[in-house]
Amino acid sequence: MTAPMPMGDGPLIPMPELTVAAVRHAIARIAPSRIHAFDEHLAEAATNAQQSQSLAPLRAFIHVWAINVAIARYPTRAARFHDLEALIDAGNEDPTDALTEVQQILQAAKAEAGL
DSSP states (O other): OOOOOOOSSSOSSOOOOSSHHHHHHHHHHHOGGGHHHHHHHHHHHHHHHHHHTOSHHHHHHHHHHHHHHHHHTSHHHHHHHHHHHHHHHHTSSOOHHHHHHHHHHHHHHHHHHTO
């Protein structure tokens, strides 16, 4: 049995450690529909790390998913982020303000993740 998700604008879960297992567990709790994408990206990163004989692809992988968790653990922020993405993708108006706000959200998420 899983613990109930808190209500309001607080984080749904604490920010996990920057390990594959901890970030995967966080994704499973707050964005279970993204687990398949997580696993596919992990396999790709592992293959790239092996081929390049470098840990850089695995570091990049964990950074991307930690930022995803940092955004998704606040439902209001996640919704705003997705709204901004949709607005930018639609191309119906000047995206400057939306891009600025996306950058602010990403910077806050990076800081929360310790990146």
